Amino acid sequence: MLKLLKVFARGLIITLLLPVIVLVWVLYAVYCVGLFIFMFIKTTIEYFKGLSFNAELPEDVEARKILLEKEKRDEQAKEMLSSMYESSLAQQQAQLFGESSESIENYQEKPDFLDEITNDEPLEEEEDYHDDSSSY
Amino acid sequence: MMTLAVINLSDNAKKALFILFLGIILLFVFVGYVSLAVQGAMKKQGSKADGMLQNVVRAELFSNEKDFMKFARKKNARVFYVQARIPFLIMLGATIAYILFCLFSGWWGYNPFGRERGFASLFYKFGEWPRESFFGIKLISGWPKVLEKPQFKVEAIFSYFFVPALLVGAGWFLICTQAFISRTLRIRKIAASIYRKKLTPEEPTQSTPTEPVE
Numbered sequence: 402m403l404k405l406l407k408v409f410a411r412g413l414i415i416t417l418l419l420p421v422i423v424l425v426w427v428l429y430a431v432y433c434v435g436l437f438i439f440m441f442i443k444t445t446i447e448y449f450k451g452l453s454f455n456a457e458l459p460e461d462v463e464a465r466k467i468l469l470e471k472e473k474r475d476e477q478a479k480e481m482l483s484s485m486y487e488s489s490l491a492q493q494q495a496q497l498f499g500e501s502s503e504s505i506e507n508y509q510e511k512p513d514f515l516d517e518i519t520n521d522e523p524l525e526e527e528e529d530y531h532d533d534s535s536s537y
Numbered sequence: 538m539m540t541l542a543v544i545n546l547s548d549n550a551k552k553a554l555f556i557l558f559l560g561i562i563l564l565f566v567f568v569g570y571v572s573l574a575v576q577g578a579m580k581k582q583g584s585k586a587d588g589m590l591q592n593v594v595r596a597e598l599f600s601n602e603k604d605f606m607k608f609a610r611k612k613n614a615r616v617f618y619v620q621a622r623i624p625f626l627i628m629l630g631a632t633i634a635y636i637l638f639c640l641f642s643g644w645w646g647y648n649p650f651g652r653e654r655g656f657a658s659l660f661y662k663f664g665e666w667p668r669e670s671f672f673g674i675k676l677i678s679g680w681p682k683v684l685e686k687p688q689f690k691v692e693a694i695f696s697y698f699f700v701p702a703l704l705v706g707a708g709w710f711l712i713c714t715q716a717f718i719s720r721t722l723r724i725r726k727i728a729a730s731i732y733r734k735k736l737t738p739e740e741p742t743q744s745t746p747t748e749p750v751e
Contacts, residue, residue: 405566407569408566408569408570408573409562409565409566409569410569411568411569411572411573412564412565412566412567412568412569412570412572413565413568413569415568415569415572416565416568426711426714426715426718429714429717429718430710430711430714433617433621433710433713433714433717436614436617436618437617437618437621437625440614440615440617440618441618444618456612456615456616456619458608458611458612458615460593460598460608461592461593461612463596463598464592464593464595464596464598465592465596467596467598468592468595468596471596
């Protein structure tokens with residue numbers, strides 16, 4: 402009900418202000434006709450000068466260039482950061498194991514203690530807990 | 538001594554007054570909803586300004602409001618020109634066709650909106666509205682008489698193409714003008730939000746969640 406009252410009040414105000422709104426709109430329309438004619442003459446002159454009309458302005462092109470450069474810089478910074486991170490990680494690992502980073506990679510690829518584990522006797526089979534025959 | 542005037546209304550008068558009152562309320566409510574719809578449409582049209590100024594703002598190309606507004610106005614005019622080309626061409630085409638029609642037919646005083654050889658021949662022609670006095674005010678009390686029925690006239694065939702084309706073109710152009718106004722308003726808002734610094738902190742809106750007090 403309150404919402405409907407608000408809409409009613411709005412309608413009342415709009416109705417009272419309608420002549421002003423219409424006047425502003427018509428004035429803008431007249432201005433726009435003038436603007437259109439001006440733009441038409443301008444673009445026609447540009448066309449005969451050999452320039453093609455585009456909604457883009459030189460500032461737009463400049464802005465796009467700046468943004469592209471920014472993007473490139475960001476990517477480069479990202480790459481640098483990731484390479485720095487990787488190298489620091491390798492250094493940390495080397496410090497931790499007291500070996501060079503290459504040997505650590507080899508060590509990680511084929512660790513000896515894994516072979517020892519796999520060569521051990523097979524694990525015992527797990528008991529089947531769902532076996533009904535087992536006595537309690 | 539004050540005298541009170543007692544107005545005795547008949548049942549019909551009461552009904553008429555109630556209908557009149559209800560009609561006025563409904564009219565204002567309708568106007569209110571139409572204005573809400575127009576506001577929504579204008580917001581949507583204005584949001585195009587965000588798209589057209591996005592790169593320039595992100596690249597931080599302008600350091601002051603004046604340069605930004607100058608660029609935004611230029612850009613807005615270009616977008617308007619691109620949008621208004623088709624309706625303008627429709628209206629221009631219709632006007633050229635009208636001049637050529639007058640030239641070939643020799644009807645230099647031809648009114649394409651008229652009833653004789655114009656677009657109005659497709660509509661009903663009514664007589665005067667019957668009125669009756671209601672508390673000193675003359676109100677419409679019935680339907681008017683039909684004087685002429687709509688009829689298709691061969692000599693008015695040009696106006697059947699000319700008038701709709703002109704109306705479509707003009708309506709479309711007015712919508713483009715409305716979009717131009719919406720973008721202008723939006724540009725002002727964007728410029729104010731970017732370049733005008735406020736010393737007072739902004740009040741939190743209702744949608745932002747409030748943090749619990751410890």
